[in-house]
Amino acid sequence: MSLPTSMQGVFLPGNSTADVRQYPVGTPGAGELLIKMGASGICGSDIGYIYRGYKTHKGLNGEPAYKGVIAGHEPSGRVVSAGPGVTRFGVGDDVIVYHIHGCGVCRNCRAGYFISCSDQAHRKAYGWQRDGGHSDYVIVSESTCIPLYSPLTYADGALIACGFGTAYEGLRRANVHGGEDLLVVGLGPVGLAAAMIGRMLGARRVIGVERSAERIDFVKALALVDDIVLADENAVERILELTEGKGCEVSVDASGSAPGRATAVAATAEWGRMSLLGEGGNFETEVSDALLHKQLTINASWVTSLQGMEDLAKMLATQGLHPEIVVSHRLTLSEADEAYRLAAEGATGKVILVPSSAPDAA
Numbered sequence: 001m002s003l004p005t006s007m008q009g010v011f012l013p014g015n016s017t018a019d020v021r022q023y024p025v026g027t028p029g030a031g032e033l034l035i036k037m038g039a040s041g042i043c044g045s046d047i048g049y050i051y052r053g054y055k056t057h058k059g060l061n062g063e064p065a066y067k068g069v070i071a072g073h074e075p076s077g078r079v080v081s082a083g084p085g086v087t088r089f090g091v092g093d094d095v096i097v098y099h100i101h102g103c104g105v106c107r108n109c110r111a112g113y114f115i116s117c118s119d120q121a122h123r124k125a126y127g128w129q130r131d132g133g134h135s136d137y138v139i140v141s142e143s144t145c146i147p148l149y150s151p152l153t154y155a156d157g158a159l160i161a162c163g164f165g166t167a168y169e170g171l172r173r174a175n176v177h178g179g180e181d182l183l184v185v186g187l188g189p190v191g192l193a194a195a196m197i198g199r200m201l202g203a204r205r206v207i208g209v210e211r212s213a214e215r216i217d218f219v220k221a222l223a224l225v226d227d228i229v230l231a232d233e234n235a236v237e238r239i240l241e242l243t244e245g246k247g248c249e250v251s252v253d254a255s256g257s258a259p260g261r262a263t264a265v266a267a268t269a270e271w272g273r274m275s276l277l278g279e280g281g282n283f284e285t286e287v288s289d290a291l292l293h294k295q296l297t298i299n300a301s302w303v304t305s306l307q308g309m310e311d312l313a314k315m316l317a318t319q320g321l322h323p324e325i326v327v328s329h330r331l332t333l334s335e336a337d338e339a340y341r342l343a344a345e346g347a348t349g350k351v352i353l354v355p356s357s358a359p360d361a362a
């Protein structure tokens with residue numbers, strides 16, 4: 001199959017615009033694959049740390065963490081060409097790409113947590129330090145790929161690559177299981193992921209808390225949560241009423257806000273487990289009655305491992321679950337500026353880019 005020599009890619013200048021440019025289609029080197037993009041998600045971190053102004057978001061060396069590459073760290077697509085030494089994947093395979101390529105040999109990389117690779121010189125995130133998924137084609141390292149199991153779609157894969165993987169890891173660490181109630185605070189894409197996966201892992205009932213009325217309307221139609229509680233001063237009382245006064249055995253904060261975390265602490269049951277997933281801000285709590293005397297366990301979790309992502313993808317495929325139901329907007333690469341504007345304004349659900357060149361199936 002002959003490939004085009006040039007393609008569209010999205011560059012983020014850091015001034016709240018997205019710029020569609022022409023780039024050459026690369027050739028995969030040793031251990032690399034050329035992927036024809038099926039779908040690529042826009043993430044809150046792209047908005048907060050790159051789109052609005054990346055120059056203030058510094059990496060460990062004090063330089064801006066975004067290196068002006070093609071954006072997008074949530075890619076999923078089809079292998080169209082393989083470099084020398086590739087062993088697991090080949091032309092025609094559909095894959096999900098883990099969003100960071102680590103050194104592969106440090107302790108965290110060996111455990112599959114490329115996100116926490118300790119070798120800064122060799123740690124490169126797609127869409128940050130190396131070209132990412134907002135393009136017709138992207139070159140990826142084979143070591144960052146996992147299979148896109150049938151019947152998952154490319155949009156499902158893009159969601160698993162970041163938000164769903166994150167939610168899975170938080171729930172796995174909190175060990176949610178059958179007969180338990182799950183509380184999800186913040187019903188953006190990550191919170192909705194926690195709701196879908198929590199139920200898949202056996203949660204008896206899923207209670208969601210959200211403060212945006214538009215989001216509540218969108219979420220109701222998805223039927224991922226059993227009860228939705230408005231995030232006002234009565235939220236904790238309402239959750240206690242819904243759980244016969246005990247609270248939820250497992251809670252997840254996906255709001256990234258101090259009030260949301262306070263709601264989660266107060267509405268977690270005795271001996272409960274809580275996972276902090278939302279980024280930013282502070283976590284403030286009284287300790288004795290709120291935590292110690294309730295015997296709480298609190299996890300803090302940053303994305304997931306390669307293995308976690310692969311296990312999750314397999315489970316979702318087996319159950320016939322489709323993360324893409326949380327997508328509210330699909331736009332082409334040419335419409336990237338509009339897509340970023342929608343995401344930055346707080347679209348009701350997830351915004352993804354689907355190139356007009358995307359493969360038909362998956």
Ligand SMILES: NC(=O)c1ccc[n+]([C@@H]2O[C@H](COP(=O)([O-])OP(=O)(O)OC[C@H]3O[C@@H](n4cnc5c(N)ncnc54)[C@H](O)[C@@H]3O)[C@@H](O)[C@H]2O)c1
Nearest residue numbers: 186188189190210211231255256257260277278279302303
């Ligand atoms: N831990 C990780 O590895 C990881 C990975 C990806 C994203 N994140 C973070 O997870 C969070 C969620 O991501 P997202 O894409 O769903 O973001 P989002 O901004 O779309 O969703 C957050 C939701 O929380 C709601 N909210 C805010 N304050 C609230 C409150 N007090 N009570 C209830 N709801 C409240 C908002 O209305 C919004 O719907 C973000 O902070 C993001 O940065 C973390």
Ligand SMILES: [Zn+2]
Nearest residue numbers: 043074162163
């Ligand atoms: Zn992301």
Ligand SMILES: [Zn+2]
Nearest residue numbers: 103106109117
């Ligand atoms: Zn490493």
